[in-house]
Amino acid sequence: MKKGFITAYSIAAFAVLAAAVLWFSISVFSEANRGKNEADRTFSWLCREASQNAYSLGFLTDAYIERFTDVCRGINTLIAVTITTPNGTVYAWPENSEALGYSPESGPVLRQNSLFSRILTANADMGANASPAIRITAAIRILSSGAVFSASRNAFILIFLVLISSIVVLLAASGTRPAETNKNTDDGGFDLLFPENPAAPDSSAQSAGIAETAAAEESAGSGARSATAAEYEHSWQDFPAAEETADIQPQELPHPPQGEESSGQPAGLFSPVSGFGWEQYLNERLEAELVRAASSEQDVSLLVLRIFGLSRSNSLFSRVAGILTSEFQCRDMIFEYGDDACACIIPSATLDETMQTAERLYADVRTALEGTGCKICIGISTRMTRILPASRILEEADTAARKAEEEERLPIVAFRANPDKYRDYVLRNTDRNPQAQQEPEDN
DSSP, rough: OHHHHHHHHHHHHHHHHHHHHHHHHHHHHHHHHHHHHHHHHHHHHHHHHHHHHHHOOOOOOHHHHHHHHHHHOOOOOOEEEEEHHHHTTEEEEOTOOTEEEEEEETTTEEOOOOOOEEEEEEEEOOOSSSOOOOOOEEEEESSHHHHHHHHOOOOOOOHHHHHHHHHHHHHHHHSSOOOOEEEEEEETTTTEEEOOOOTTTOOOOTOOOOOOOOOOOTTSSSSSOOGGGGGGGGGGGGGGHHHHHHTTOOOOOOOOOOOTTTTTTTTTSSOOTTTBOOOOHHHEEEEHHHHHHHHHHEEEEEEEEEETOOOOSTTTTHHHHHHHHHOOOOOHGEEEEETEEEEEEETTTOOOHHHHHHHHHHHHHHHHHTTOOOOEEEEEEEEETTOOOOOHHHHHHHHHHHHHHHHHHSEEEOOOOOOOHHHHHHHHHHOOHHHOOOOOOOO
């Protein structure tokens, strides 16, 4: 379900709902106006009947009361009526009406008991023997329950149709969402992620996506050391302190790339071979994204895609470049990395979201390179509320990509750091280094 369709449908649904409310309001308002005009005519006719019967039958005689009561019963919209003289109320109909109240001074009186009724009063001529100050007061219904029901029914039908269509659209849209990543947490404070294996659609999850890669390279000459899942809790010692890694530079290319100037700096922003950013610019751009994410309390992810056996000068790499550009949209967030890898910066993306992106990316690249024998590995690392330099998150993603080489079914490995343990580790290393706590004397 495309976003444009959802937006158009939402606008149409809100328009229909607004039309239903407007239709109901206009219907009730027009019926109320018509009821007011009808109430005026009904009250005028009632006053004439009261006066004519007083002249012909005598005011307040038994025949007059019986005749006037029959007239009142014949008016469907009449709620109650009273006839008052200066001495008080002399006639009230009906006796048990909720519209009638009681006053100690004048007896029964009419009161407003509904928004859909109107109280009208006028002086009436009841003949020569009657008092000139005789008033007739009537409560008349201006809006019937049938009119309200009819307007509500029409509005309800429109709202119900919008509700049914919205449910259908939501069900169709939810069917296109990618499957959620299964998660399990070990005792070392790291989450083990088990992403779905695109190569085996009958399998719900694969255990190849181990989500922790906390090993670091030891001192020069000892080679790279990879920590196993059981060692991750104790592997923080393998990383140098944050202060010591702040100046680590990205891996240099063994040979100057095509288009590089004689000074060693790349010419232009993008490599003419891959169309992506130069590796020399990766550290600077990643540092800027980490600063932005920290200031806005957002996450940022780094994905390293390594394809063994495929150089960027190979014509097949253009397929991979097209897939990367289509997936990440922003070409200035994709950089060359080493001889056979690309590093992709994903702003405002959590680890779980990046894992889903990596699964799609792996499936697309694997399809594009099917039959070539190239091995595809993906490593992921995220900021995870940590304050760390670009070199560290780059090292984590690179180590995760190398760890992914060991996975047989789905070579995707994500480094999930424990922020609390990371802060404790940084504090311990700061305590061990008194110079890190000393400020310059001239400050």
